[in-house]
Amino acid sequence: MNNEILTITENRALTDSVYLMRLAGSRGENRPGQFSEFRLEGLFLRRPISVCDDEGGVLSIIYKTVGRGTEQMKFLKEGDTLDALTCLGNGYDLDAAGESPLLIGGGVGVPPLYMLAKELIKKGKKVSVILGFNTRSEIFFEDEFRALGCSVTVTTADGSYGARGFVTDALPETASYFYACGPKPMLAALCEKASFPGEVSLEERMGCGFGACMGCSIMTKGGAKRVCKDGPVFKKEELIW
Amino acid sequence: MVNTEVDLCGVTIDNPVIPASGTFGYGYEFAELYDINILGTFSFKGTTKEPRFGNPTPRIAECTAGMINAVGLQNPGVQMVIEEELPRLKKVFHKPVMANVSGFSVGEYAYVSELIGREEQVGWIEVNVSCPNVHGGGMSFGTDSKAAAEVTRAVKKVTDKPVIVKLSPNVTDIAAIAKACEDAGADGISLINTLLGMRIDLKTKKPVIANVMGGFSGPAVFPVALRMVYQTARAVKIPVVGMGGVSSAEDVLEMMAAGAAAVEVGAANLTDPFACKKIVEDLPRAMAKYGIKDLNELKGVR
Numbered sequence: 345m346n347n348e349i350l351t352i353t354e355n356r357a358l359t360d361s362v363y364l365m366r367l368a369g370s371r372g373e374n375r376p377g378q379f380s381e382f383r384l385e386g387l388f389l390r391r392p393i394s395v396c397d398d399e400g401g402v403l404s405i406i407y408k409t410v411g412r413g414t415e416q417m418k419f420l421k422e423g424d425t426l427d428a429l430t431c432l433g434n435g436y437d438l439d440a441a442g443e444s445p446l447l448i449g450g451g452v453g454v455p456p457l458y459m460l461a462k463e464l465i466k467k468g469k470k471v472s473v474i475l476g477f478n479t480r481s482e483i484f485f486e487d488e489f490r491a492l493g494c495s496v497t498v499t500t501a502d503g504s505y506g507a508r509g510f511v512t513d514a515l516p517e518t519a520s521y522f523y524a525c526g527p528k529p530m531l532a533a534l535c536e537k538a539s540f541p542g543e544v545s546l547e548e549r550m551g552c553g554f555g556a557c558m559g560c561s562i563m564t565k566g567g568a569k570r571v572c573k574d575g576p577v578f579k580k581e582e583l584i585w
Numbered sequence: 586m587v588n589t590e591v592d593l594c595g596v597t598i599d600n601p602v603i604p605a606s607g608t609f610g611y612g613y614e615f616a617e618l619y620d621i622n623i624l625g626t627f628s629f630k631g632t633t634k635e636p637r638f639g640n641p642t643p644r645i646a647e648c649t650a651g652m653i654n655a656v657g658l659q660n661p662g663v664q665m666v667i668e669e670e671l672p673r674l675k676k677v678f679h680k681p682v683m684a685n686v687s688g689f690s691v692g693e694y695a696y697v698s699e700l701i702g703r704e705e706q707v708g709w710i711e712v713n714v715s716c717p718n719v720h721g722g723g724m725s726f727g728t729d730s731k732a733a734a735e736v737t738r739a740v741k742k743v744t745d746k747p748v749i750v751k752l753s754p755n756v757t758d759i760a761a762i763a764k765a766c767e768d769a770g771a772d773g774i775s776l777i778n779t780l781l782g783m784r785i786d787l788k789t790k791k792p793v794i795a796n797v798m799g800g801f802s803g804p805a806v807f808p809v810a811l812r813m814v815y816q817t818a819r820a821v822k823i824p825v826v827g828m829g830g831v832s833s834a835e836d837v838l839e840m841m842a843a844g845a846a847a848v849e850v851g852a853a854n855l856t857d858p859f860a861c862k863k864i865v866e867d868l869p870r871a872m873a874k875y876g877i878k879d880l881n882e883l884k885g886v887r
């Protein structure tokens with residue numbers, strides 16, 4: 345964990361309610377699947393947001409406005425600073441990827457997969473991505489994944505773009521491994537349906553974000569685990585749904 | 586030069602700053618961040634006889650200047666604490682630690698205290714009779730003078746370590762309960778534990794906390810905590826450890842001016858992992874600013 349004061353260099357809307365923020369001053373030590381906890385004005389608890397990218401001293405995050413904290417974030421301007429705890433959580437296990445890993449993201453579960461895809465491609469893997477959204481207007485980052493060289497499938501629940509249905513409807517017969525992030529029902533369905541091994545990133549309400557308060561505990565097959573410190577990424581076979 | 590040393594039930598500690606139980610784990614998450622030996626001591630996570638998973642999630646809710654937690658005493662059980670947590674802690678913390686003990690019966694409090702009290706690393710036993718997050722235990726002992734006294738007596742019987750009884754603010758007459766514990770042999774009193782609180786999510790119209798209610802703490806509770814520390818310090822002769830909303834060196838001084846012998850810091854550790862380090866380092870400056878040469882001058886200012 346690092347405590348870093350980061351300076352906003354960009355903060356713009358990707359859709360009606362999803363924003364991309366870039367912050368300078370990062371030590372560049374975040375791994376894919378890790379998250380940061382941001383202190384916001386007038387709020388007691390920090391807000392956890394996944395790392396979307398961390399390169400060249402710039403930390404990128406993508407957030408959806410759902411409440412007081414994220415609504416406040418969208419009004420922050422270039423030059424404003426944020427106090428962040430960074431490099432939190434275990435991150436994805438890149439060694440498990442095999443040759444042709446599949447990355448599956450739903451909604452604001454998509455962002456952490458970007459840095460993961462980038463790292464996997466650097467390692468010479470053939471990366472496929474399934475991005476699931478409710479409807480066409482909510483789609484973001486499709487082009488960014490393509491630009492990395494991933495093979496991309498987009499699903500929309502209402503069929504307004506790409507394949508109609510959920511990410512699980514677009515699941516291929518085989519892949520060497522899967523990495524997923526998204527809403528809990530999606531992850532549960534995925535773990536049930538995927539015949540190949542994989543891991544998923546979970547969310548829980550957090551008190552601290554670094555393992556001290558036991559606020560985020562879940563029961564797994566290997567006993568009680570803290571989502572913030574032992575996770576947020578857990579192997580499929582560890583989880584109890 | 587100012588003197589930050591204080592006496593806590595016969596043990597001298599370098600400064601009065603003590604991370605509160607449940608907000609500092611068993612220490613080593615913080616030991617990765619700074620040398621935790623700069624602390625007076627710390628109180629580790631509430632420990633019970635059996636391992637406990639605690640309550641379902643969500644266990645945490647945001648509040649104005651504070652938070653609600655309903656962790657429900659998640660801990661690995663006294664045996665594991667002795668076999669694994671304490672040896673691990675020994676490598677990073679070389680001072681006596683405060684063992685926070687909880688239970689669901691008088692017998693369980695005594696059982697856990699006896700075992701943990703035998704550990705050389707343990708300097709004090711803080712008996713939590715005030716956890717609002719478990720049914721049929723914890724707080725029910727701390728809201729009744731007779732039950733609190735009974736737990737105190739049972740724990741005193743099985744250990745030579747100083748026994749500090751941690752009280753609940755969810756009572757009408759804190760002085761009476763503190764007095765009952767003192768009469769039953771307690772070496773010290775600590776307070777406040779969390780205030781019973783609740784939040785509702787207007788989007789779902791359901792309680793935010795899965796357990797519906799939880800313990801409210803953080804800066805918002807400071808005035809209530811200070812008032813109760815003041816009342817308690819006037820009612821008993823044994824040392825009082827003050828806590829509730831403390832997040833700065835000034836808050837520490839204010840608690841001590843209200844009669845606290847030492848001060849615990851809870852929720853502040855969660856939002857700023859360096860909170861206690863900053864308070865310890867800032868204390869001499871704050872003392873100088875208010876013309877305090879020795880913290881012991883402050884105690885009992887009325």
Ligand SMILES: Cc1cc2nc3c(=O)[nH]c(=O)nc-3n(C[C@H](O)[C@H](O)[C@H](O)COP(=O)(O)OP(=O)(O)OC[C@H]3O[C@@H](n4cnc5c(N)ncnc54)[C@H](O)[C@@H]3O)c2cc1C
Nearest residue numbers: 391392393394406407408410411412413414452547548549
């Ligand atoms: C490990 C992790 C990674 C995350 N990554 C992202 C991301 O990359 N992009 C993104 O948009 N969102 C992400 N989230 C969800 C994000 O943390 C919440 O949407 C955000 O905290 C909401 O804060 P708020 O003040 O706007 O909402 P409010 O509803 O006002 O928040 C109230 C409290 O609930 C908590 N909370 C609310 N929703 C969630 C949630 N879904 N998960 C955890 N806590 C929540 C808040 O942190 C806060 O303590 C992540 C959550 C976790 C745990």
Ligand SMILES: Cc1cc2nc3c(=O)[nH]c(=O)nc-3n(C[C@H](O)[C@H](O)[C@H](O)COP(=O)(O)O)c2cc1C
Nearest residue numbers: 605606607631654713777778802803829830851852
């Ligand atoms: C997440 C959390 C967990 C806690 N767990 C315990 C516990 O196990 N035992 C205990 O005696 N008090 C526990 N407490 C209470 C604190 O030790 C302290 O009494 C209370 O939070 C008031 O201090 P604060 O306002 O500084 O947080 C817990 C508090 C929090 C926030």
Ligand code: FES
Nearest residue numbers: 551552553558572
């Ligand atoms: S949020 Fe505190 S332990 Fe995970």
